[in-house]
Amino acid sequence: MINEKYKAMLSARSVIRELAEYAAARGEEIGYENVFDFSLGNPSVPVAEDYTKAVIDLHRNSDPVALHGYSPSLGNTEVRGIVADSLKRRFGLPYETKHIFMTSGAAGALAHALRAVTVPGDEVLVFAPFFSEYVPYINDTGAVLHMVGADEEHFQINWDALEREMNEKVMAVLINSPNNPSGVVYSEETLQRLSDFLRERQQEYGHDIFLISDEPYREIVFDGREVPYPSRYYDNTLSCYSFSKSLSLPGERIGYVAVQPKATDADIFAIMFGQISRGIGHNCPSSSVQQAVARVINETSDLSVYEENRNLLYDCLTGLGLSVEKPGGTFYIFPKAPGGDAVAFCNKAKDYDLILVPSDNFGVKGFFRMAYCLDTEKVKRSLPVLERFIRENDF
Amino acid sequence: MINEKYKAMLSARSVIRELAEYAAARGEEIGYENVFDFSLGNPSVPVAEDYTKAVIDLHRNSDPVALHGYSPSLGNTEVRGIVADSLKRRFGLPYETKHIFMTSGAAGALAHALRAVTVPGDEVLVFAPFFSEYVPYINDTGAVLHMVGADEEHFQINWDALEREMNEKVMAVLINSPNNPSGVVYSEETLQRLSDFLRERQQEYGHDIFLISDEPYREIVFDGREVPYPSRYYDNTLSCYSFSKSLSLPGERIGYVAVQPKATDADIFAIMFGQISRGIGHNCPSSSVQQAVARVINETSDLSVYEENRNLLYDCLTGLGLSVEKPGGTFYIFPKAPGGDAVAFCNKAKDYDLILVPSDNFGVKGFFRMAYCLDTEKVKRSLPVLERFIRENDF
Numbered sequence: 001m002i003n004e005k006y007k008a009m010l011s012a013r014s015v016i017r018e019l020a021e022y023a024a025a026r027g028e029e030i031g032y033e034n035v036f037d038f039s040l041g042n043p044s045v046p047v048a049e050d051y052t053k054a055v056i057d058l059h060r061n062s063d064p065v066a067l068h069g070y071s072p073s074l075g076n077t078e079v080r081g082i083v084a085d086s087l088k089r090r091f092g093l094p095y096e097t098k099h100i101f102m103t104s105g106a107a108g109a110l111a112h113a114l115r116a117v118t119v120p121g122d123e124v125l126v127f128a129p130f131f132s133e134y135v136p137y138i139n140d141t142g143a144v145l146h147m148v149g150a151d152e153e154h155f156q157i158n159w160d161a162l163e164r165e166m167n168e169k170v171m172a173v174l175i176n177s178p179n180n181p182s183g184v185v186y187s188e189e190t191l192q193r194l195s196d197f198l199r200e201r202q203q204e205y206g207h208d209i210f211l212i213s214d215e216p217y218r219e220i221v222f223d224g225r226e227v228p229y230p231s232r233y234y235d236n237t238l239s240c241y242s243f244s245k246s247l248s249l250p251g252e253r254i255g256y257v258a259v260q261p262k263a264t265d266a267d268i269f270a271i272m273f274g275q276i277s278r279g280i281g282h283n284c285p286s287s288s289v290q291q292a293v294a295r296v297i298n299e300t301s302d303l304s305v306y307e308e309n310r311n312l313l314y315d316c317l318t319g320l321g322l323s324v325e326k327p328g329g330t331f332y333i334f335p336k337a338p339g340g341d342a343v344a345f346c347n348k349a350k351d352y353d354l355i356l357v358p359s360d361n362f363g364v365k366g367f368f369r370m371a372y373c374l375d376t377e378k379v380k381r382s383l384p385v386l387e388r389f390i391r392e393n394d395f
Numbered sequence: 396m397i398n399e400k401y402k403a404m405l406s407a408r409s410v411i412r413e414l415a416e417y418a419a420a421r422g423e424e425i426g427y428e429n430v431f432d433f434s435l436g437n438p439s440v441p442v443a444e445d446y447t448k449a450v451i452d453l454h455r456n457s458d459p460v461a462l463h464g465y466s467p468s469l470g471n472t473e474v475r476g477i478v479a480d481s482l483k484r485r486f487g488l489p490y491e492t493k494h495i496f497m498t499s500g501a502a503g504a505l506a507h508a509l510r511a512v513t514v515p516g517d518e519v520l521v522f523a524p525f526f527s528e529y530v531p532y533i534n535d536t537g538a539v540l541h542m543v544g545a546d547e548e549h550f551q552i553n554w555d556a557l558e559r560e561m562n563e564k565v566m567a568v569l570i571n572s573p574n575n576p577s578g579v580v581y582s583e584e585t586l587q588r589l590s591d592f593l594r595e596r597q598q599e600y601g602h603d604i605f606l607i608s609d610e611p612y613r614e615i616v617f618d619g620r621e622v623p624y625p626s627r628y629y630d631n632t633l634s635c636y637s638f639s640k641s642l643s644l645p646g647e648r649i650g651y652v653a654v655q656p657k658a659t660d661a662d663i664f665a666i667m668f669g670q671i672s673r674g675i676g677h678n679c680p681s682s683s684v685q686q687a688v689a690r691v692i693n694e695t696s697d698l699s700v701y702e703e704n705r706n707l708l709y710d711c712l713t714g715l716g717l718s719v720e721k722p723g724g725t726f727y728i729f730p731k732a733p734g735g736d737a738v739a740f741c742n743k744a745k746d747y748d749l750i751l752v753p754s755d756n757f758g759v760k761g762f763f764r765m766a767y768c769l770d771t772e773k774v775k776r777s778l779p780v781l782e783r784f785i786r787e788n789d790f
Contacts, residue, residue, distance in 0.1 A: 115401070276401055288646070
C-alpha cells in the first residue's frame with residue numbers, strides 16, 4: 001500500500017518554492033525583469049571556465065569505459081586523495097584519502113553523517129535560524145531535531161538556549177557557517193566556546209557528541225576574511241561540503257564528507273558511509289563530475305558579485321533604518337522585519353514585486369531573508385523599489 | 396555515538412567485490428590478461444558516441460547557469476517528458492511527464508519505489524536467484540525481505556514456493572527480468588500468471604500489492620527478441636530503470652522510475668518520490684547527465700558483443716556436459732556447479748585463474764555466475780581453460 005507518511009507530506013509545500021513559483025508566474029505576467037525575486041539560493045554566476053574545459057577534455061580524451069565505469073563505493077580513490085591533499089594544505093589537518101567520502105552534494109553528505117552517528121530516538125541539535133531542509137534530513141533518520149533558539153542580536157550562538165537544550169540524548173550538533181539564512185560567519189570565539197562546551201559534555205555523558213558542520217558556503221566570504229574551519233577546533237567533526245555554490249554546480253550534485261583525522265573511529269567512517277549508501281540507494285555522485293571537480297579543486301567561480309550585492313543591500317537597508325547584522329559571507333542577508341510580523345511584511349512586499357522570504361521558515365520570527373544571487377544590475381534596480389516599499393508603508 | 400548497525404556491516408563484505416579484488420591482485424602478479432575475471436557486472440563496451448557528443452555540445456553551447464542549475468526535485472521536466480514519450484511509443488502505455496521520476500540509477504529508483512509502498516514491518520517478496528544488493532535496499536526501509544525459492548530448472552517462477560510465501564503483509568513483489576544472475580527473461584506466460592495471482596490476492600487482502608520491476612537489462616536481449624514489459628501485464632507496476640548497462644554509463648548514476656499510468660495514485664507517486672528524496676539526501680541525478688541521456692533516449696551502446704559471448708560460453712559449457720539454462724539476455728550465465736558444491740567449485744576454479752561467483756550469494760545453492768562483459772577475445776581464450784578445469788577435476 002502507499003506509505004501514508006509521504007502522502008501526507010505532499011500538502012506541506014516548501015514556502016520558498018511557493019514564493020519562487022509565484023515570482024515565475026508574476027514574471028510571465030509583467031516581464032521577469034520587473035520582478036525582484038530574492039527567494040531562491042541558486043548561484044547566479046557561471047561555473048569556472050576550467051571546469052567546462054575539464055569536462056570536455058575528459059569526454060574527448062579518456063577511455064569512456066573508465067570514465068563512466070562504476071566508481072568505488074566510497075568515491076573515486078584518486079579524487080578522494082586530491083580532496084584530502086587540498087584540505088590538508090589549506091587547513092593544516094592531516095587528512096588522508098580514507099577520511100574523504102564523495103557525496104551527492106551537501107544533502108547527501110548530511111544524510112550519511114547523520115545516519116552514521118545517530119540511531120532512532122537520539123537527538124540532534126540545530127541552531128535557529130537554520131535551513132528548513134534540516135527537518136526532513138534529520139526526521140528521516142529516526143533521530144529527533146531539537147532547536148536551540150537564536151541569538152537574535154548577532155546570530156552567533158545563544159549560550160543560554162544551548163544549555164537548556166543540551167542533554168544526554170544529544171549525539172550530534174549541526175552547525176552551518178557561513179549561515180543560511182543569516183549570512184553570518186561563526187567567529188573563532190564562538191567555535192572555541194562551542195568546542196569547549198561539547199568536550200565537557202562528552203566527558204560528562206561518557207559518549208561521543210559529533211559536530212556535523214554543513215559548509216556549502218565556505219568559499220563565499222567577504223572583506224578578505226577566512227572562515228574559521230570548525231574541524232580545527234573540535235576533533236569529532238564531520239565536515240560536509242558541496243561544490244554547488246563555490247563552483248556554481250548545484251545541479252551536478254557533488255560534494256563530500258571530510259572526517260576529522262582525530263575523530264573517534266576516523267579510519268572507518270568512510271567505509272560506514274559506504275554501507276549507509278547501500279541502504280538509501282545513493283551509491284556515489286557521477287563519476288565524470290567527480291573527476292572534473294578534482295581537476296579544479298582549488299578554483300571557484302568569480303564570487304565577487306555576491307560581495308558587491310551584499311554591500312549595496314546592506315547600505316540601502318541600514319540607510320532605511322532597518323536593523324540588520326552585516327553578512328560575513330553567503331549570498332543571504334537577514335534583516336529584522338519592520339513591524340515585527342515577517343509574514344505580513346513579506347506579503348505586503350509582493351505588492352511591489354519584491355519577493356522576500358519570512359523567517360518563520362527558518363525557526364525564528366520577525367526577520368526576512370533576501371537571497372542576492374542576482375545580477376548586480378538587478379539588485380541596483382531593486383534599491384529604489386525597496387525604498388519606496390519601506391517609506392510608503394506604516395509598519 | 397557511532398551507529399553500531401553500520402559498523403557491524405563492515406565485516407559483511409561483498410563476496411563479489413572480494414573476488415574482484417582477488418582477481419585484480421592476481422592480475423598484478425601474473426598479468427591481467429592471464430586472469431579470466433568473470434566476477435563483476437561492469438559494462439565492457441564504450442558509451443554510444445552520440446552521448447559523448449551531446450555532453451560536449453551541452454557544455455560548449457548551453458548557458459552554464461541553466462545547465463548546472465538545480466533540477467526540479469522530480470527531475471528535469473523536459474527530460475521526464477522525453478522519457479515518457481519514449482516509453483509510450485515503445486510499449487503503448489499512456490505515460491506522461493507526471494509518471495516519471497529521475498533517479499541515481501536503478502539503486503536510487505528501487506530505494507524510492509520500496510519506500511513509497513511499504514512501511515516498517517511490511518513484507519517484500521523477492522525471487523531466488525536475486526541480486527544480493529536487494530537485501531540492504533529492502534532492510535534499510537524497515538520492510539522485511541521474504542525470499543521465494545527458485546525454479547531451479549528454468550529460473551522462471553516457482554509457483555508452489557510463491558503460494559507458500561505470499562501473505563497479507565506482502566505489500567510489494569520485486570522482480571528482475573532479464574535477470575541477474577541467471578540471464579533468464581520472464582516469459583509472457585510467467586508475467587501473465589504472476590499478474591493474475593497478484594490481482595487475486597489484492598482482491599482477497601483488500602489492499603494494493605505493487606510490482607516493483609527492476610529493469611536495468613531491458614535492452615540487453617538476444618536472438619532478436621523483445622523483453623515482455625511487466626507494466627503491460629499489471630497496473631500496479633513501478634518500472635525501475637537504469638541507463639548503466641544499455642548506454643554503458645554505470646558511474647554516471649542515471650535512471651528513473653516510471654509509474655504505470657493506471658496504478659493506484661499514479662498521479663502523485665512522483666511527488667511522493669520527491670518527498671522521499673528529501674529524507675534520504677538523494678535530490679536528483681546530475682543535471683547535465685539527465686540532459687545528455689535525453690538526447691540519446693532511443694540509442695544504446697553496441698551491445699552485440701554480449702550475445703556473441705553468451706553463444707561462445709553456452710556452447711562451451713553445454714559441450715562440457717554442464718547443465719545450464721540458456722540466457723535470453725543480460726551479460727550473465729548461471730550454470731549448475733558440477734559436484735553440487737558451488738563454493739568448492741569456484742574455489743577450485745581459482746587455481747586456473749578463472750574467477751567465478753558461487754550462487755550462495757544469490758539465494759540459491761549449487762550454481763555459479765559468470766559475468767561475460769569482457770572482450771570476446773578474452774572469452775575465447777578462456778574456453779580452453781574452462782575445458783581443462785572441468786576435464787582435469789573429478790567433481
